[in-house]
Amino acid sequence: MKVTIQDIANMVGVSKSTVSRYLNGGYVSEDNMKKISEAVDKTGFRSNYFATRLKSNKSRLIGVIIPRLDSFTAMKILKSMNKRLEEKGYQVIILTSELDKDRELNHMAKLHQQGVDGIIVMAVDITKENIALVNKLSIPILFTGQKNSLVKCIKINDIKAGRILGEHIKSKGHKNIVFLGVAEDDKAVGIERKEGFCQVFKDSDCTINFVETDFSFNKAYEVAKKAISYKPTVVVGATDNIVLGFIRYAFEKGYKIPEDISVAGFGGYDVGLAVHPTITTVWIDYEALGEKAAESIVASIELKELEEDVEIPLELIERESIRNLNK
Structure with a gap:
């Protein structure tokens, strides 16, 4: 046996x-x-x-590099990715970059030395150093979360996600907006998601002020005072977690949501249902992203045909956190 x-x-x-x-x-x-x-x-x-x-x-091992262990997005992607890889007879080795590019590059080289069959990198950015290392290593490497034509990638359509939420907020009559976003080092969330949102308000009489934060609850809480100083009718967070940090500060200062300030985010995090009011959000199917990434890396390893232009589902979930100013 x-x-x-x-x-x-x-x-x-x-x-x-x-x-x-x-x-x-x-x-x-x-x-x-x-x-x-x-x-x-x-x-x-x-x-x-x-x-x-x-x-x-073949080792039947896949290396996966994630940005942080406390990332909701990374864990959602990893869960479905690992499940699909196990179904295909592969096991996962997980390493964390802690958002450090040198650490990420070292992990890629280390995984290659350990004999993995392929590597999946949940990237915050795809640098020239990433590209050079991909060309040097002799195994398939896939990036998720960002896009670069010189390497294999799978990501959501962040511009489309931004437009979806922008159209909804515009339809509710909001004209003074604060966008709580991340640094532009993260091209997908820091640039494309914001860009898609702002496209909706082009040539309108709306004002959009940008306040930079990072992905953490605590940093969003810290910059909430600056966001409120613009006297917005709505604050949009680049992720639902950012929205949660802003909500905490607003509640402590006596603001009512959505009566005084409306809020909305991106991700579709479960915790958005646990707060009051529940958070309007653009749901992103991170599990589908994980499954597609697993299927793509295995196809590359086994020299099978790859599916091109993978579309990850996005959907507006309208809840209680946006006030309709048209009434």
């Missing part, structure tokens, strides 16, 4: 990913390392595993 990684995990009482890390030289506690080693020796699994790997010249 063929012994699997799951069998070893069950014998030892650890997760499948822990056994995988052990087999691939990753960190495992000393206690678990000893127990896994004994189980591997007892079953002869090590020889079976590496014999199969050498015979096929």
Whole structure:
């Protein structure tokens, strides 16, 4: 009977990913390392595993580099990505860049050295250094979240997402708007999402003021005072998490939402239903993005035809946080 990684995990009482890390030289506690080693020796699994790997010249491992462990978006994408990769017989090695470009590049090189079959990078930016390294490495590499014609990418249509929310807010009669956005280093969210939103108000008598934040709740809370100083009728956050930071500050200062200030965001985060009023948002199907990324990297590894121009679903979810000024 063929012994699997799951069998070893069950014998030892650890997760499948822990056994995988052990087999691939990753960190495992000393206690678990000893127990896994004994189980591997007892079953002869090590020889079976590496014999199969050498015979096929494939590790069945995919490296995934994410920006942060506390990112709602990254976790949504990762969940569906991992599920689809497991269905196709691959296992995931996860590393975090912590939004550090040098760290991201080092992780790409390190994963290649460890023998992964492909790498998926959840990118905040695609730099010339990224492109140079992709051309140097001998395995398929896919970027999600950003787009560059020189490398393989899958991303949402951020300009379209911005237009969707812009059209909705315009239809409610809002003309004094603050856009709480991120730095333009992030081309997709920092430039394209804002650009799509602003396109809707071109040649109108609306005023849009931009206040820079980052993706965190705390930073959005810090800059909320500046946003309110513009006396907006609506504040738009580049993500729902940014909106939450603004809401917290507004509530503390006695503002009512949406009576005094309306708010809206992007992402469709579940927490948007847990606050009052519930947050109007552009829902982004991050799970579909994860599935498509998994299918794309596997297709590249297995030299199969790739689907071009993948469209990730977007949908306006109208809730309670935008006041209709036309009434």
